[in-house]
Amino acid sequence: MAKNLPIYLLMTVGIVVFVYFVLYRPYATHQEKKDFEKAEAALNELYDKIVAKIGKPDQEKKVNKCSYASREFGRGPRSCSVNIYVLYENRGLEAANTMTKNVATITGTQLYPGPGEESLAEFVVAQYPHVSQYFDQEFNDIESITCGARYSYPVYPTYSTIDPLQTTFHENLQIELSCSGSAKSEHYPVITR
Numbered sequence: 001m002a003k004n005l006p007i008y009l010l011m012t013v014g015i016v017v018f019v020y021f022v023l024y025r026p027y028a029t030h031q032e033k034k035d036f037e038k039a040e041a042a043l044n045e046l047y048d049k050i051v052a053k054i055g056k057p058d059q060e061k062k063v064n065k066c067s068y069a070s071r072e073f074g075r076g077p078r079s080c081s082v083n084i085y086v087l088y089e090n091r092g093l094e095a096a097n098t099m100t101k102n103v104a105t106i107t108g109t110q111l112y113p114g115p116g117e118e119s120l121a122e123f124v125v126a127q128y129p130h131v132s133q134y135f136d137q138e139f140n141d142i143e144s145i146t147c148g149a150r151y152s153y154p155v156y157p158t159y160s161t162i163d164p165l166q167t168t169f170h171e172n173l174q175i176e177l178s179c180s181g182s183a184k185s186e187h188y189p190v191i192t193r
Contacts, residue, residue, distance in 0.1 A: 029185045035143045036187055039179035040064065040082040042140050042147065046177055047084050049106050054099045057175075058089040061164045065191040066183060080187050081180035083164075087155065090169040096153040097122040099173055100135065107139040107149065123153045132156070145181035152176070 051057070063083045069076030088099060100123070104111050113120045114134040123133050134152040141147060155165075155172040165174065 025184070032143075032184055033187050035145055035181075036064075036080060036082060036179070036183075039142045039145050039147060042142065043082060043084050043177045043179060046106065046139075047086070050086070050103050050175070053106060054088075054102050057086040059085075059087040059165045059167070061085045063164055063191075064188040066186045066188050067191055078183050078186065079180055080183040081178055082188075083176060083178040085164040086175040086177070087165045087167060088173040088175075089167050091153075091171055091173050093123055093125060093153070093171075096171075096173040100151045100153070100175075103149070103151070103175060104135075104137055107137060109137055109139050111135040111137050111151075126154060140179075142179065143181075145179050147177075147179040150174075150176040150178075 047060075061084070063085065064081070065083070066078060066080040068078050088096075091099070100111075112135060114136065120133065120135075126133065132152045132155055134150055136148060136150050138146070138148045152174045153172070154170060155167065155174040156170055157168050158166065
């Protein structure tokens with residue numbers, strides 16, 4: 001029996017490797033893709049509620065993507081996300097605050113101001129030109145996928161081709177709905193910045 005121990009160990013390792021790569025990994029990847037699809041459906045449902053509550057946006061874009069963390073000599077961990085970007089153009093401060101509060105009540109979770117804005121309960125007149133204020137909100141985590149919203153105001157015109165929405169107005173409210181998490185596979189196109 002002791003003579004055959006190395007053979008039994010090799011067979012056990014071989015079976016474990018086989019089960020992992022042939023059975024478990026494809027199943028886990030498939031389940032993960034289904035979780036991203038559930039997250040996308042939840043975002044679409046939330047988007048429909050937003051439109052019903054505050055009206056159709058001037059611009060809307062859905063972007064599903066994967067990306068890799070940057071590492072000095074290669075790729076880092078992979079993550080994927082499903083996103084809906086919504087832009088209400090040419091809205092004043094009061095309208096932006098009212099719209100943000102109305103949308104925030106749909107999910108029913110707390111708004112958190114961005115860094116350096118801890119004392120803000122709503123958007124205020126910008127102190128610095130071309131600097132947006134924002135609030136974040138978390139909701140509906142699906143398995144290991146985290147979902148949230150970001151409300152940004154004022155969103156200024158940009159000439160960058162990587163921004164999902166373009167505008168010529170100077171007072172815009174942007175709402176970004178997103179669900180993201182680490183991924184075992186590239187479920188969507190890889191976007192690099």
